[in-house]
Amino acid sequence: MSFDAAISRRTVLGGAAVLAAAGLVAPRAGAQPAAIRLGTLTPLTGAGGSYGPSMRKAMEWVAQEINAAGGVLGHPIRLVSEDDQTNPEAAVRAARKLIDVDKVAAIMGTWASAVTTAVAPLCWESKTFLTTVSGSDTITQLPHQGYLIRTQPNTHLQIGKLAEFLLALKVKRVFTLAAQTPFAVPSHKRLEEILPRGGTEVAGIVVYDKDKTTFRSEIDQALRSKPDMIYLNGYTPDCTVLMKELFKAGYTGGKVAQGYAVNAKLLGSLPREVTDGTYTATPSPAVESAGYKRLARALGTDDLDPYSCQCHDHISLVALAIAHANGEATGTAVRDHVRKISQGNGQKIDSAVEGLKLLGHGKAINYEGASGPCDFTDAGDILDCKIRFDQAQQGKFKFVKMI
Amino acid sequence: MPGSLEQIAQLAVNGLVAGTVLAVPAIGFTAIYAVLRFPNFSVASHATIGAFAGYVVNTAWHWPAWAAVAAAFVVAGAAGVVNDRLVLRPLRPAGALTTAIGAVALTIVLENVVRFVFGNDLRGYDLPIRRDWQWGPLRIGPQQVENLVIAVVAMLAVFVFLAFTRTGKAMRAVADDTTLASLKGIDAERVARLTNFGGMGLAGVGGMLLGLDTSIDPLTGFRVILSVFAAAVVGGLGSIPGAVVGALTIGMAEELSLVSLAPAYRTAVGFVAILLVLTLRPRGLLGERAY
Numbered sequence: 180m181s182f183d184a185a186i187s188r189r190t191v192l193g194g195a196a197v198l199a200a201a202g203l204v205a206p207r208a209g210a211q212p213a214a215i216r217l218g219t220l221t222p223l224t225g226a227g228g229s230y231g232p233s234m235r236k237a238m239e240w241v242a243q244e245i246n247a248a249g250g251v252l253g254h255p256i257r258l259v260s261e262d263d264q265t266n267p268e269a270a271v272r273a274a275r276k277l278i279d280v281d282k283v284a285a286i287m288g289t290w291a292s293a294v295t296t297a298v299a300p301l302c303w304e305s306k307t308f309l310t311t312v313s314g315s316d317t318i319t320q321l322p323h324q325g326y327l328i329r330t331q332p333n334t335h336l337q338i339g340k341l342a343e344f345l346l347a348l349k350v351k352r353v354f355t356l357a358a359q360t361p362f363a364v365p366s367h368k369r370l371e372e373i374l375p376r377g378g379t380e381v382a383g384i385v386v387y388d389k390d391k392t393t394f395r396s397e398i399d400q401a402l403r404s405k406p407d408m409i410y411l412n413g414y415t416p417d418c419t420v421l422m423k424e425l426f427k428a429g430y431t432g433g434k435v436a437q438g439y440a441v442n443a444k445l446l447g448s449l450p451r452e453v454t455d456g457t458y459t460a461t462p463s464p465a466v467e468s469a470g471y472k473r474l475a476r477a478l479g480t481d482d483l484d485p486y487s488c489q490c491h492d493h494i495s496l497v498a499l500a501i502a503h504a505n506g507e508a509t510g511t512a513v514r515d516h517v518r519k520i521s522q523g524n525g526q527k528i529d530s531a532v533e534g535l536k537l538l539g540h541g542k543a544i545n546y547e548g549a550s551g552p553c554d555f556t557d558a559g560d561i562l563d564c565k566i567r568f569d570q571a572q573q574g575k576f577k578f579v580k581m582i
Numbered sequence: 583m584p585g586s587l588e589q590i591a592q593l594a595v596n597g598l599v600a601g602t603v604l605a606v607p608a609i610g611f612t613a614i615y616a617v618l619r620f621p622n623f624s625v626a627s628h629a630t631i632g633a634f635a636g637y638v639v640n641t642a643w644h645w646p647a648w649a650a651v652a653a654a655f656v657v658a659g660a661a662g663v664v665n666d667r668l669v670l671r672p673l674r675p676a677g678a679l680t681t682a683i684g685a686v687a688l689t690i691v692l693e694n695v696v697r698f699v700f701g702n703d704l705r706g707y708d709l710p711i712r713r714d715w716q717w718g719p720l721r722i723g724p725q726q727v728e729n730l731v732i733a734v735v736a737m738l739a740v741f742v743f744l745a746f747t748r749t750g751k752a753m754r755a756v757a758d759d760t761t762l763a764s765l766k767g768i769d770a771e772r773v774a775r776l777t778n779f780g781g782m783g784l785a786g787v788g789g790m791l792l793g794l795d796t797s798i799d800p801l802t803g804f805r806v807i808l809s810v811f812a813a814a815v816v817g818g819l820g821s822i823p824g825a826v827v828g829a830l831t832i833g834m835a836e837e838l839s840l841v842s843l844a845p846a847y848r849t850a851v852g853f854v855a856i857l858l859v860l861t862l863r864p865r866g867l868l869g870e871r872a873y
Contacts, residue, residue, distance in 0.1 A: 225801070228702030359846045387845045390805045392792050395596045396840050399589070399721070419704055420796045427714045427723050448706045448797060 212250070214257035215508040217242075217497060218277035220298065221288040221490070225265025226389070226414040229444055230486045233478065234288050234312075235260050237487040238494045240477045241531055248532045251498050252506040252539070258494075259283060265290065267297035274298045278305045284501065284508045287493040289313060290486065292361045295329075302326055308510040308517075310493035312486045314462075315362040319558040325514045328496075330489035330550050332462050332564040334362045338369040340566040340582045341435070341460050345370075345408065346377035348458075350433060354382045354406035356397060356421055358389040358413035366412055382406050389417040398424050411436040415445055426453040435460065438569070439486075443576065451574040463551075463567035463581065464488035470529035470549035485550060492548030495531035496521055499546055502538045521546050522554040586841070588719040593837045599726045601833020602733040603795075604806070607788030608813040608825040609740055610781035616757040616820035617777040620678040623685040624665065625785040625810060627692035629803030632658035632786020633793040634696055634705075641708045647794060650707070651732055651787055658786020659779040665692070666778045689804070697800040704797045729791045736787055737826060740780070744822065753777060757820065812852045816859045818866025827867055831855060 219238050221231035242256045250256065259281045263270035270289065277283045278301060285308035289295040292315035299318065302309040303326040311318065312331045319329065345353060353374060357363035367384045374381050382404040387397045398421070401409060409425065411418050411434060418440040425434065438461025446454050464485045465471050474491050475483050497513055499520040504512035520534065525543030528534045534544045546553055554562045569576040607629050614622045635657035636650035645653065665688060673684040714723045744750040755763040756773045764770050788810075789803050809832055817828025832852045839851040859867060 224697065224702060385845055388847075388849050391845075391848065392796050392806060393596070393600060394845075395721075396593055396837055397845050399592055400840070400845075416704055416797065416799060419706070423711055423796070426711060428721060429713055429716075444703055448704050450711055453711055 212254050215251055215254050215498075215501060216257050216259060216281055216283045217494065218274075218281060218283035218286040219258055219260045219288050219490075220263050220270060220273055220277065220286050220294075221260075222265040222290045222294070223262035225263075225291075226416055227263075227265040227290045229415065229442070230290060230439070230484060231262070231288075233484060233487045234290070234490040236478055237474060237491040238287060240474070241491055241494045241498075244530075244532055245498055245535065248535070251502050251508075251535060254506060254508070256494075256498060263289060263291070263294050263298075265294065267291075267293045270294040271297050271301065274301050278302070278307050284308060284510050285310065285497045285513055287497065288486075288490045292318060296321070296361060299323055299327055302510070306510045308497065308513040310497065312489045315360070316365045317361050319556075319560050323559065325557075325559070326510055328517060328555050328559040330492055330548075330553065330561055331485075332566070333560050334365045335369060336560075336564065337460065337462065337566060338366045339373060341410075342370055342373035343582055344458070344460065344566075344568055344580075345374065345435065346379060348408070348433070350379055350408040352380045352382045352404065352406045353408045353410055354401045354404055355384040355410045355412055356394075356401055357384060357386050357410075358417055359386050360413075363412060370410070387413075387417070389413055391417075392420070394421055394424055395428075397421075398428050398430075402428060402430060406432060408433040408435060411440065413440055415440050415442060419445055419448060422449060422453050422457070433458070437461070438567075439484075441571070442484075443482075446571055446574050446576070451571075454571045454574065457571045458579065459569050459571070459576070461485060461567050461569070463565045464549055465547070465551050468529055468547065468549060470547070473530065474549050483549070488549035492546075492550050492553055495534070495548060496546060496553065498531050499534045499538065499544070502535050518555060520544050522552075590838065590841060592720055593840055594834065595720055595722055597834035597837030598830070599722075599730055599833075600837060601830035602730050603788065603791045604809055604813055604833055605826045605829035606733050606736050606791060607785040607803075607806070607810045608817070608829045609737065609822055610784030610788070611810050612814040612817070612820055612822060612825040613740075613753075613777055613784075614781040615814065616822075617753060618674070618774055620674070620681040620685070621811065621814075621819070622670070622781070623682060623807060623811070624662075624670070624689040624692065625782070626803035626807035627689040627696070628658045628662050628665075628782040628785040629789030629792070629806065630693060630696055630798070630800060631661050631789070631803075632783070633789035633798040633802050634700060635786065636790040637705055637707060637793070637798060641705075644708070647707070647709060647728065648732070651790055654786040654790040655783040658789070659783030661692075662778045662782020662785070663775050666774070671774075689807075693800050693804060700800065702799065704799050706797045707794055709794065723795070725795050729794060732787070732791060736784060740784070740822065743780075749773075749776060808849075809852055812856050815856050816867060818868045821866065821868045824866050824868035831867070 221234040223231040242258050246255045261273035287310045289311045292313040295311045295313040303323045309327045311329045314331045316334045371381045385397045435458040438459040441459050500513040500516040501508050503516040503520050525545040527545050568579040570579050611625045632654035636654035639645040639653045640650040669688050673681045712724045714721045752768045813829035813832045814825050817824025836848050836851050
């Protein structure tokens with residue numbers, strides 16, 4: 180028995196060695212102008228699993244377009260894609276691989292705030308640039324030395340606009356049911372800051388463990404304070420359960436949630452009487468822009484999610500920054516040049532290919548992407564973003580207003 | 583404070599239901615441990631497989647919930663037998679630890695197979711969502727009551743099978759002493775197959791019961807495996823009544839802790855219970871191999 184095991188183990192190890200050797204030799208054979216290596220780290224599985232694949236596709240499409248037009252100053256882009264599993268621990272392993280093995284200049288597309296918070300230190304310590312769609316305030320407060328930008332409005336900006344929306348609805352008592360995330364408490368504090376000014380009471384908050392299968396007791400706790408509006412600040416799986424259980428508990432008041440949690444898929448999976456009336460808040464991409472329309476055509480949809488739009492802009496910004504740095508494909512070059520192509524008085528452009536051409540002619544550019552103007556503060560936050568409010572009616576989203 | 587008394591009563595009801603549903607996969611887990619002597623963590627993915635099997639027959643063929651539960655049992659059980667034969671049985675001679683790690687690897691592979699076939703989206707069963715019954719200050723859902731009934735029926739079936747049938751007795755004999763059982767002419771391999779079928783079938787039923795009240799996705803089983811493990815350990819690994827007692831203890835403790843703890847810390851309560859029980863009664867509440 181043990182003899183057999185030893186043989187097979189040796190065979191396996193031998194095979195692995197051959198494979199590894201092949202892997203080491205292969206890249207040397209083909210690529211002549213050195214490829215620019217960029218990493219994507221999106222949630223292909225886990226709670227963000229319904230967004231990650233499309234985010235990655237958006238970045239792959241931009242890379243293809245750039246490569247088809249001759250690359251970044253002649254260097255093709257090579258994307259290495261990893262799955263963060265919506266899990267900080269898995270994300271750190273994947274980021275380590277991207278940084279140490281693939282030696283990427285930038286990691287793009289981290290989604291969950293907990294993932295970004297875990298990955299960011301690896302990035303700034305290794306001088307790798309990180310672009311993210313996470314919204315938690317704490318992310319840009321990290322000592323990232325400039326190696327981080329985000330295209331998602333932070334909690335302060337987003338919840339400020341949500342509070343404004345709730346005040347316009349004239350609700351009396353708001354209760355928050357929040358998944359345990361880095362933005363749960365900051366969101367609640369921001370509501371407490373604004374709502375009382377307009378006479379709306381903030382009744383309380385329950386922070387729950389999102390991996391539980393039932394939240395009956397949490398809901399009992401929320402309903403004891405008799406709210407007329409419940410803010411569901413979680414992710415899709417837990418919001419699905421919460422909405423079902425609120426219905427079962429006989430709750431008839433209002434519900435409001437983030438658009439990434441209560442999305443078309445959630446509406447499709449629950450009966451109308453459970454979801455109808457729920458408001459959603461979504462940072463809106465620049466739906467009228469040419470960049471948005473091109474990406475929508477490329478991905479074969481007329482309703483792009485904001486994260487795919489933001490990821491489209493991530494890789495465009497990184498490629499343009501590298502071109503502006505005369506082809507220096509490092510995280511530090513991206514850090515030092517990204518604001519020189521994203522804002523200022525240069526010619527407004529909405530595609531990386533167009534921008535690369537103009538940079539080649541020595542022109543100054545100002546990139547405005549599929550997600551919005553892409554202008555960044557020194558801390559890495561975006562300066563402004565529109566928030567779109569919708570309401571579920573008859574199992575479909577109806578546009579309410581833009582703030 | 584009548585208000586807080588009502589609150590405690592409601593929490594106890596919630597805990598009872600949560601514990602009963604948890605008991606079903608815990609029985610499967612502990613039965614496999616009793617016969618095969620390793621913690622088979624692939625109970626997680628088999629719970630998911632059962633949940634998805636039930637989902638397919640419920641939404642595509644419009645079978646009612648109870649028939650879908652039966653389908654969940656058969657499909658998850660069959661998958662358990664095949665996976666054990668192909669993956670875990672070859673590992674068993676290397677010891678319990680190796681097999682347990684193999685089972686963790688297996689569960690992650692199977693979970694990804696489910697993800698490959700069904701995608702990552704949440705799915706809900708095609709069942710009407712009904713308002714809860716209000717019973718004085720207490721609130722209980724019709725689906726919860728049905729889950730309770732299905733779980734209790736499944737548990738009774740296991741008890742009857744083990745206590746009164748020839749095969750059930752053979753199973754207990756193998757769990758007690760494999761060598762002695764084989765001297766008596768009991769085919770240990772056959773018993774192992776049956777245990778796997780029954781154990782993983784119960785895991786499948788558990789996965790589906792969890793999904794009936796909520797929704798399912800490829801991580802359905804993985805989310806509860808630690809609680810299932812906790813229930814089995816608290817009750818006494820290898821003891822079937824122990825799994826029931828353990829599951830009720832964990833379910834009740836997690837809910838009742840909400841009287842004084844924020845819900846975010848609830849999961850820790852189950853594991854504090856494990857530490858306490860293992861410190862005070864290392865063999866679990868009912869002890870190992872109690873039937």
